[in-house]
Amino acid sequence: EVQLVESGGGLVQPGGSLRLSCTASGFVFGNHWMNWVRQAPGKGLDWVAIIKHDGSEKYYVDSVKGRFTISRDNANNSLFLQMNSLRAEDTAVYYCVREVYGGFDFWGQGTLVSASS
């Protein structure tokens, strides 16, 4: 059974940092591009970042470029999102998401990040 379990969310002051983790199981993690997608409370889906299966390519939405870094550890089936200089508008549930051909087929349950003073 495919599982994606996020952790690391919490309350942080604007300007602070958090590191999100996602542990994958039930599939060959190293074969898949992986994404972070966020959803602010009561709002729509917002794609954040993607990393190639071997980590050699990474892409970000403009609003997080220079502040967020996506990375992965295939040996430990883990995906990460280092978030620096957090802003109030980064407040959202962050989902770890597996990509297959054509779309995003498995989503973790999400971890809540709240940037507030």
Added chain:
Amino acid sequence: DIQLTQTPSFLSASVGDRVTITCRASQGIGSYLAWYQQKPGKVPKFLIYDASTLQSGVPSRFSGSGSGTEFTLTISSLQHEDFATYYCQQLYSYPRTFGQGTKVEIK
């Protein structure tokens, strides 16, 4: 960046109704479009890829069509379990943008 605009943003319908949601892209994306369904408190469910191919296990009352800049998601006969918010997403380029969502509610 490619923008996706869904219409309508809100839709009120009855069980058994035929429902159509439109997704328009700000530039051509071929058929690189996916559709998702999200129910309150749940994660999104992958419904359709390549604009018209149903994911495994998705009921046949769901269908997708379109290419280029205009796409549609159709539910041929709305069921109780279909009341949800639907999102389109383009996979043609980065960032992998989503539409703003269409909420389908019970009339």
